Amino acid sequence: MELTIDGRKVRAPEGEKILWAALDAGIEIPHLCAIREADRPWGGCRLCWVEVEGKGLVTACTEPVREGMVVRTDTEEVRRLQRRILGLILRDHPMECKTCPKRPTCELLKWMRFLKVKIPKDLRPFPREMTEPDESHPLFVFDPNKCILCGKCVWVCKEVEGVGAIDFAFRGYGMRVTTFLGKPIVQTPCTGCLRCVEVCPVGAFYLKEGVELERGKEEHLGERP
Ligand code: SF4
Ligand code: SF4
Ligand code: FES
Structure with missing residues (x-):
């Protein structure tokens, strides 16, 4: 049509x-x-x-x-x-861009540039309590503080890999991505496929130093190559 x-x-x-x-x-x-x-x-x-x-x-x-x-x-x-x-999303996001491993491909930064949105200084400092990043897996880190709840990791883990190691928990403002009972990710059925790292648009899932993605690039689902 x-x-x-x-x-x-x-x-x-x-x-x-x-x-x-x-x-x-x-x-x-x-x-x-x-x-x-x-x-x-x-x-x-x-x-x-x-x-x-x-x-x-x-x-x-x-x-x-x-x-x-x-x-x-x-x-x-x-x-x-x-x-x-975008301003509301940024309000809940720790803007640690200088040290963030996802900086080169970060989609938050991409849309900030596109929409000419600056870091909302008046809404800082970061209002939520920070959670320790989960570094239990040998290949990657999950930093829930940077999660923007896009749901891509949950979808790819469940629907593509058929594992379901991570899911949404709680509702409303308390909603977050976590493992069953909040266990360290290494104690879940996670297979280490790294699809969550590939699809995460921000620095919530990222590779540990020295680890590389097989395909060598981030995957932006559904987008043109
Ligand atoms: S995820 Fe993006 S916006 Fe957030 S700290 Fe990393 S580079 Fe900055
Ligand atoms: S893909 Fe990244 S930003 Fe999206 S829900 Fe998962 S951890 Fe959060
Ligand atoms: S509501 Fe998120 S891309 Fe449309």
Whole structure:
């Protein structure tokens, strides 16, 4: 079917979500939690707002394309909302970028640059209690303090690797990614496949020094190579 995104005619298969139709056409929409291969969108980060004519603001990773649909990705309202959401995510994030191993591929930094959002100085210092990073695994570290709850590690561990060593626990503001009973990750059925490190968009899962990913690069699910 054919739709219009930012004045451009774009073709996409029926049932496709606006986000993937736009990305395939080279139109950037900020997003942090979307997984193209997932059966159902998680819709957790709320960053991918776009405006649909006749419908208003929708999240692009959950809204399917329709014939003749008119989408705008960069209106003032869209950008205002995206900057606000990103600001809220940053409020809970320890900005230790200088020493963060994920800095070169960090998606938070990417969208901060894209949306021209600065570190919200007025919201610092970091308001949450810090948790000790889990360094029990010989290959990687899990630092829950940097987790933005995108859900990609949980999905890949359960749905791709069929392991389920990590999952979400608690609800609302207390929600976090953890192991069963909060055990050190090395005491879980984790196989050391490192898929969590590959998909994590920030520095919450990272390799220990001297360890390298086999494929040699981070994997951004569903995105163009
Ligand atoms: S995950 Fe990104 S934003 Fe967070 S400390 Fe690391 S480089 Fe900085
Ligand atoms: S650890 Fe990384 S991949 Fe997992 S939910 Fe947190 S930010 Fe997402
Ligand atoms: S990418 Fe759409 S809600 Fe996260």
